[in-house]
Amino acid sequence: MRFDPVLAWGSMPALLDGALMTLLVTFTVMAVGGPLGLAVSFARMSRRRPLAWFGAAYVSVCRGAPSLILLYLIYNGLAQLDIVRDGPLWFLFQHAFFCVVIAFSLNHSGYIVEIMRGGMEAVPAGLLEAGASLGLSPRQVLWKIRIPIAIRYGLKAYQNEAMLFMKSTAAVSAVTLTDLTAAANEIFYMTYDPFTPIITAGAIYWVINNAMRIGFGLLERRLNRHLGLA
Amino acid sequence: MELLAFGDTGYGDELFFGALTTIQLAVFGYVLALALGLVFAVLALKGKGPRWWLFRVYASIFTGVPSLLIIFLFYFGGAELVRSLLAPIGINVRLDVSPFTAGVAALGLVYAAYLGDLIRSAIINVPRGQFEACEALSVPRRHMWLSVVLPQAFRIALPGLVNTWIVLLKDTALVSLAGLNDLIANAKVAAGSTKEPFVFFTAALLFFVVIATVTLPLVNRVARRLERGQRRAEV
């Protein structure tokens, strides 16, 4: 086993291009999946049975399926359906990037629903009663008390999920998108060096992963700065 | 529906054997992760010292990069890796690493890092008094660990263990990208040759969703059996 520093240095531009794609996918999915998850979490917690049932099914499917299958299903599978092919959005479904964003957003939002639900349920009932007794409307109690506290409770779980999902985007190479893993793979097939490109790519992932950790740490401290929790 | 039939007319048998491979891969990988994770947890229990630091470095590496990358690393470079690890002790082997072996090794090593942390914190959360009671009663170390500490740690770790199982099961899908003929790979082949991708990918998706959905209530039931009598009976 050997590591070739010259090859590693030479591969940097291609790998960093790939890393950029990885980051682009990650942040786009966070931006799309976040609000989507929030919306579905309201359905999941709704008192209306069909809505709640839809939310539960959504979570089951989006969280239970590997993102790779969701990706195949959307990228290859939907093209088979006439409604999609004749629909107005067909031109979008032909783009790998668009399909990647949809597939991973479904997956990501499935986790967010459960994180939000856990957070909302963890808010002490006493706080909500206190809000109501002060004359806040149910809507105000929800938006001014329950959701802000639930987000603080859920942040740690969200951090774990976001970091896991960033790493899971490595699967996008399966639909021709050249992310960091795909870039490393291409270099392997050109050089047949099984170690250098993969280890270098791994190092870049490691840096992204830990940058996310630090970023979430800062965000948490900012959100909780007045709570006296370290 | 006849697309999913068994025999020559459909792809049912291909999907079935693919699913078997997927489950086998997941079970082997999980058992490896569990065994290694337990060893890591016990070795790094103290929370300081060189063994703890070694585990932190290991965990940081294996949880800091995608499993897919580790799968590729073992698939492309596994043979050379094993050879260069064994050469210094005088063993010369030539071996081919199959996608299955690479997948088991990669998933096992990656999830050992997660499970090591999980099991370690579960052991730490077993109340100190349980250790002290064993000490005061002169219970031998082996029995203290096997009969008192680990059963209680297992109960504490159970939700995390189940969660990790489901995450690992989903990660097996990635090994198809290294050429393993598992459920996804076979679904993909069937989709390609029939031009009916929607059916096959939906079938593969349902397989994972059903397992994930069934596991949790099943384990909860087992857990409740394990916990018989342990919660104060509500009066």
Add this chain to the structure above:
Amino acid sequence: MEFARLERHPAVAMAGVDKFYGKYQALRAVDLEIQRGEKLVVCGPSGSGKSTLIRCINALEPHDAGTISVNGIALGRDRASILDVRREAGMVFQQFNLFPHMTILENCTFAPRTSLGMARDKADALAMRYLARVHIADQAQKFPAQLSGGQQQRVAIARALCMEPRIMLFDEPTSALDPEMVGEVLRAIEELTADGMTMVCVTHEMGFARRVADRCLFMDQGEIVEAAPAGDFFDRPKSPRLRAFLAQILK
């Protein structure tokens, strides 16, 4: 031989024992002799070192200086002497520390079976005998969480007795209990004292101390401040610190 050892030596002998937690000194040059069959009650404010004292006697905490011997066995750092001493002294904890995943009977037979290699039926019979002595034999098949705190603590006493120790150490056995359960546990302990077992009990139950103790010990800041027979201890305390403590606690 065995008898001679017990004849010659006090149940517990401590000389010049120091114990540190980091920089904090929990015991300061403690000298203490406990006679065979003696009932000793230890009291003092929290942080006075009273729990540390009895935890040192069976080596749950290693002592840092001085000597401790139990029934003539010197307590060293080696595992062998620690095990020997623990065979002599049974311990009951403030928080019971029952094994939550084992039945009451299994809790009691676990140590005899694993550490003495006792056969199952023999261990069961032994456990049932001691469970009967603390009046809880009818609960043998239940799990700890199905019992009240007082019942759990009585089980913990039976569990310690199953190793047939010659000395029983009680570390605030009633402090974690609801008030209405204190009585049953103290009664169980009191009944044990009738057959001449040596007992050291850390407690704030002054009525119990008066009834049961041969001698009471007052500790403060890691030192034994006063030791006297129960009557003198409560009615004619000598040191101002003990007077202040009693005034506080009897208020």
